[in-house]
Amino acid sequence: MLTRIDLRGRDVDPRSLLPRAQLDVSQAVEQIRPVIDGVRHHGVDAIQEATERFDGIRPARLRVPVEALKEAEERLDPEVRAALLEAIARTRKVHADQRRTDVTTQVVPGGTVTERWLPVRRVGLYVPGGLAMYPSTVVMNVVPAQAAGVEALVVASPPQKEAGGLPDERVLAACSLLGVDEVYAVGGSQAIAMLAYGSRGSDLERELDPADDCEPVDLITGPGNVWVTAAKRLVRGVVGIDAEAGPTEIAVLADDTADPRHVAADLISQAEHDPLAASVLVTTSAELADAVDAELVRQVSLTKHMERIRIALTGEQSGVVLVGSLDQGLRVVDAYAAEHLEIQTRDARDIAMRVRNAGAIFVGPWAPVSLGDYCAGSNHVLPTGGCARHSSGLSVQSFLRGVHVVEYTEEALRDVAHHVVTLATVEDLPAHGQAVTARFPGDGAA
Structure with a gap:
């Protein structure tokens, strides 16, 4: 075989x-570019039009009501509930140990650099819904983001005809179990565009029903088909992405x-x-x-x-x-x-x-x-197509940014000033050096 x-x-x-x-992601990019541009300019109208065209349904509202999330959890088969809770507990245990701590390095007396690890503020988590439904992907995306301390989590998953325009009920139940209540019945490339640009379109003053108002995110994670991958490629730079799966x-x-x-x-x-x-x-x-x-x-x-x-x-x-x-x-x-x-x-x-x-x-x-x-x-959102040569799977680190905090005293700066001036001169950036010497007028050593 x-x-x-x-x-x-x-x-x-x-x-x-x-x-x-x-x-061929490049070919897919050109095919879905009009969808991305439509959502960027026209917001919810373009999202609804694309959803009707690709998924064969036009949900009455983009955002899933909180009551629907709770009802999905209540209807969840007890064995499925137990399995999801076990998956959540084990995934939490592994990812809790991945959280980095801030580190302060004393470079010289009076001069320190602190590396702070700060979570992304708002993250869009995509959960596919094509040949199969993936409540486990909710777990794998949400748990590391929560462990990182992400403030706002947004889940987007395709509407299902048999579910009356809501995403798969097991996906909704997993969101409820994890305490995620901002969930949108939007899939495919239009979901990625919505997460990147929001649902208002270019008219930022537009009045929207709160159920249709999705604020843009800072980072998008989660797997998907070639159209989702192409959409992530197009919005990369507007937002961060985890990978092109x-x-x-x-x-x-x-x-x-x-x-x-x-x-x-x-x-x-x-x-x-x-x-x-x-x-x-x-x-x-x-x-x-x-x-x-x-x-x-x-x-x-x-x-x-x-x-x-x-x-x-x-x-x-x-x-x-x-x-x-x-x-x-x-x-x-x-x-x-x-x-x-x-x-x-x-x-x-x-x-x-x-x-x-x-x-x-x-x-x-x-x-x-x-x-x-x-x-x-472990996490199952992993690099594909040979990208494991240079990339990692989803983890707590995916949702953190390292920020250097530099603190120097007057004496510590004075001690290194001549080196700064020398390097600024070599690079023909004299104003860089002057930004240091201006602090020490009349100091020949500087």
Whole structure:
């Protein structure tokens, strides 16, 4: 079922040889640019028009009533409620330890620099609602933002026809459990534009129903489809964004000790998300690759979303990479930089600690990616498309800004003044130096 790339005995850079989903965000940018411009200029009217066009429904109001959030929580299945509360508790525990503390460094006597960590004031959290609904994504976005101390949290999620124009009820229930009450029934590129520009449009004096009045945010986080990704690219700079998320991906580095049933099940679990999802096995064992292929054929036929999974597994973005050693396997997975990387080998933790590039690493046979999706305590909003080479997943740090506070006494400034003047002169910025010497008139040393 999976295509094969044989790198055994080949000393080559694997980056251009590895399977990867083809996602043309640039083309999508041009297609949704009119939507973004429409929301920027016309606000709620453009949001409603785009929502009716793309989602087939025109909600009476953008903001979800608080009563609807509470009712969704009250109707929540007890087992789902218990599972969400457990996910929240574990995610809170991990993210609570990520909060940074302010640090003051004495550079010289009388001269200090304090690095303060300040939360973003207002954050927009996008929760997708396409092929699947994601109350777990509410947890993964909200918990680190709350741990960072973000003042205002705004959730946007697509309206559902079957829900009468509200977002999915489980998404609403998760918001209620987390104490988030500013939720908008807006999805896709128009949601990203609304979060970035607000819903008033260019007429800032316009009178709006409070239920339609969304104030712009400072940062947008959360995954989405190619249209959401394109919209985030267009508004980047107007607001901050966490990342340009692409289709989900899993890589498994395995040797002959791995259980083919486990490996196949884990590859299928991510293929279930989307026909563009990537599932890649990197292994030293051709026998394991054969066994996994046989298991995929058997297990895929038993899945609910069989056609979606089959398309993903047989697509150009998925495959098996045969390597001659685990050292070569490590070079391959570092080049691939997977969103999710499983290590199913002998001495799995030792191997995992040698990995440089991955969004999250799952060690051994009892830590499948699905655990991280829900209840490991880790975050499942992770870099895709090779971005793990330079970017991290969502965390408390995503919502914090480091601000340097500089305090110098007169004597401490006097002591370094001549160095400041020298460097300002070298850079031909004499006014920089004069801003220092003006404080010490008649002082030849300055």
